[in-house]
Amino acid sequence: MADIPDRRARRRAETQDEILGLALGVMAEEGVAGLSMSTVARRLGVQPPSLYRYFPSRTAVYDALFERGQRQYLDAVRRAAEPHPPGLRALGASYEAGAQWIMDNQVLAQLLFWRPVPGFAPSPQAYAPALDIHAHFAGLIRGAVERGELHPDAAGDDGLALAASLIAGLVSQQLANEPDAGCTEGRYTRLVPRLPGVLASVYPPS
Amino acid sequence: MADIPDRRARRRAETQDEILGLALGVMAEEGVAGLSMSTVARRLGVQPPSLYRYFPSRTAVYDALFERGQRQYLDAVRRAAEPHPPGLRALGASYEAGAQWIMDNQVLAQLLFWRPVPGFAPSPQAYAPALDIHAHFAGLIRGAVERGELHPDAAGDDGLALAASLIAGLVSQQLANEPDAGCTEGRYTRLVPRLPGVLASVYPPS
DNA sequence: GAGTATTAGCTAATGGCATTAGCAAAAGCT
DNA sequence: AGCTTTTGCTAATGCCATTAGCTAATACTC
Known part of the structure; x- marks a missing residue:
């Protein structure tokens, strides 16, 4: 199934992008400094610590x-x-x-x-x-x-x-x-x- | 000792003023949104909940x-x-x-x-x-x-x-x-x- | 001066947060 | 199939704001 050189990397990049999009949404609602990793995680349908696979910190x-x-x-x-x-x-x-x-x-x-x-x-x-x-x-x-x-x-x-x-x-x-x-x-x-x-x-x- | 109509009110106002000054200091160091009640309380030499006698919230x-x-x-x-x-x-x-x-x-x-x-x-x-x-x-x-x-x-x-x-x-x-x-x-x-x-x-x- | 109400502090507790550690399942590679 | 990497999880730590409830001091009243 290795039809694409790096499928995993692509999915990973997609997820990172999705996280950034959700983060923007949270910031629009709560203020720029109000960005919360937990809120982003909830909207992504994932537990908060899992976000740290994609970004090492807020x-x-x-x-x-x-x-x-x-x-x-x-x-x-x-x-x-x-x-x-x-x-x-x-x-x-x-x-x-x-x-x-x-x-x-x-x-x-x-x-x-x-x-x-x-x-x-x-x-x-x-x-x-x-x-x-x-x-x-x-x-x-x-x-x-x-x-x-x-x-x-x-x-x-x-x-x-x-x-x-x-x-x-x-x-x-x-x-x-x-x-x-x-x-x-x-x-x-x-x-x-x-x-x-x-x-x-x-x-x-x- | 009631030499001044409202001594307690004055002390209270002084404390409120001191809190505001400390808050400004914290904001200068940590950023405006970085104001922390706990930090202010520490600097005032008081437990965090005591601040709420002077201001009802952050x-x-x-x-x-x-x-x-x-x-x-x-x-x-x-x-x-x-x-x-x-x-x-x-x-x-x-x-x-x-x-x-x-x-x-x-x-x-x-x-x-x-x-x-x-x-x-x-x-x-x-x-x-x-x-x-x-x-x-x-x-x-x-x-x-x-x-x-x-x-x-x-x-x-x-x-x-x-x-x-x-x-x-x-x-x-x-x-x-x-x-x-x-x-x-x-x-x-x-x-x-x-x-x-x-x-x-x-x-x-x- | 004794009694009473108000105030200012405390500790304990709740629920939220970012982040770390350690484990289990899944996905891809050989 | 077997091995490695990735991705998710739960549990735990230590911070935060805030609330509840208690105690001691302070000021006011008689």
Whole structure:
């Protein structure tokens, strides 16, 4: 019956995935820090200690979710920018896609961007995509500068920090105050499309 | 010995205050959601159940801290604005004082603005000052409009939302990425003094 | 000052949690 | 078929929040 090189490994990976999905559900209901291995085990139809065959600790579950989230988010913002040349348009598309992803994946986003879990710090490999995310936005802003859409200062340290803070601010306000609103209706996230314009008025091309 | 109307009530209030202080310390070490009644009791030199004479539950401790935080923060931003007439200058001073307070009281700030504790929602009375905070900033922005420092749109829904998001963005980025930096040195919070200028370039007076 | 009510502490107990140890059955491999 | 690896289980440990019930001290009343 060895029709597939490693059947067991595949089933194992499936189970791990199922555990992560259930964990997300629990976190959505109980809060990010409210993840309970026992609850996940119950929903999986298994005794709590059996989970430890798949993840060595609760922290490891967080870490796997962290990495998965980083990759999904990076994918979302990259894909959104792809159709455009690097510049303000691409930046706007990335902003919007990022905000959308965050509102659609709130618990994952909290884990990624706000670290609400005492004792959890992402492993270096789980954190790696975060650097790519930063590089992605930096690249778009440099592109906007080269196209004459922004003042060169926008690509400096302060400009990049401000650009990152603009989106972080809208999204964090939206999550804190109106977490159930859709991205396009929320009092805060509906302003996301205006961010490229905000950046341009702060850093008008020379 | 009844030299003071209610001696016991005073001692009780002192103990409650001491508990809140110890709780803040534990939260600073273990994370906001890592507050443990048992740890607080140990530090107070008392058995865990005795804490329940002072707070009916762990959630009640969070609630008391929430209210205390709201009041302190409101005080800080109000006091900073006082010397100035309502306008961009006062707004800048409030922004800076608020950012400073948050960086100096990170755990309290997380409790106030990011709700990282599953199952905790502030009671209406603990939440009350939050409305005053909003009104404070709205008043400053209206003042800036009246003084001709900002376009009237700045005092609309979108303008107020953007103004709140600007400071939220810088601070949340600072906390997430460089929590140990001082407010004036941090890559993000050092941009706080520029926020009135940012707002003015987005909403230039007609 | 004696008596009474209130308060603040204690210990013991309950039920939940993450995690570890050790065992038994199943699944795959040779 | 026999061996190894994997996956599940139960039992146990030590933590937690919280409740119940008791005792000593503290303050108030007469």
